[in-house]
Amino acid sequence: MLKYFDLQRYTALHREQLQQAVNRVVDSGWYLLGNEVKAFEKAYSQYIGTTHCVACGNGLDALSLIFKAYIEKGLLRPGDEILVPANTYIASIISITSNGLLPVLVEPHADTFQIDAQQMPKHIGKRTKALLVVHLYGKCAFTDELLSICEEHQLLMIEDNAQAHGCQWKGRRTGSVGHAAAHSFYPGKNLGALGDAGGVTTDDEELANIVRALGNYGSSKKYVFDYVGQNSRMDEMQAAVLCEKLKWLDQDNELRVAIATKYVDGIQNTAITLPTKDYLANNVFHIFPVLCAKRELLQRELHQRSIETIIHYPIPPHKQKCYSEWNTLALPITERIHREELSLPLNPTMTNxxxxxxxxxxxxxxL
Ligand SMILES: Cc1ncc(COP(=O)(O)O)c(C=O)c1O
Structure with a gap:
């Protein structure tokens, strides 16, 4: 069986360097808030192109800490509305609602899966204060129109860069274009730790300081608490691993794009809608999505032919039980994507x- 992403195989490729990084931490006797995290924060902020990176426990915390910090800073208030693509992963939505903010679900483009900027203005009202732009599947969601709408309405722009590490837009990396960005280093991500980890990047020093304090019980000085915070810290082991893996990220992303290009050029099946050639640009292919009206049949057929696939995602956020208040909303493009999407295996360990x-x-x- 060809696994969707064989992490054991990936880790084995770099076993020696990863083992050395882990051993260094084991031998150091220092496991939290130490030099490995500092080194990763420096390397990652340089890579993304921001002045600050604050490491934290996972991608959901990274998103949530940004919203919390903006509330502490006084730029957001509970009840404010946040535009967000309706077809995102649930974490984007949870980070908004768990901070007492209101997500406003915006339909994506049917062909790029990214938030449709043209749909945004009709959702913007007095309480709309921010856009959470998600670079879903590894594809950059920015367009000139999207940026100018944010500027015109003075919206905070927060990036969910969980799936797009290394992605570029007009010479800048995603994660450096908005006011702040959240990154997940969940193991299967393009840059993945050997466990949970996350980070916030920003050029806003005050915001970075608040995020850092909030992730450490609300404290920037030992036993002094300025905010009601939480415990969300990246541990030294994950930071050491991520520092190593960051060195291979660009090369891995190139391999991903090369495979995606082969799929777009090579797959011929009228029952399947492939991404277009335009979709190849500004994309680090965390996921290679195809659409198929008979998705379950396609998945079963591929399984019988020893190819593992994954659905991203079977149920949209507004149809989930936990958000029952939105269950009757009609979001046809989002619903079609969730009904028809299937992700083919695409990762840097794959052979020709x-x-x-x-x-x-x-x-x-x-079919
Ligand atoms: C788009 C998106 N946002 C946020 C997250 C949350 O990241 P984590 O799993 O590290 O909490 C994920 C993770 O899957 C994601 O795909």
């Missing part, structure tokens, strides 16, 4: 033979 196998098997299936 495996890539060719996926192309020929997907092309061969008759």
């Amino acid at each position: 033979e495996e890539v060719e196998m996926v192309i020929s098997q997907v092309s061969d299936i008759r």
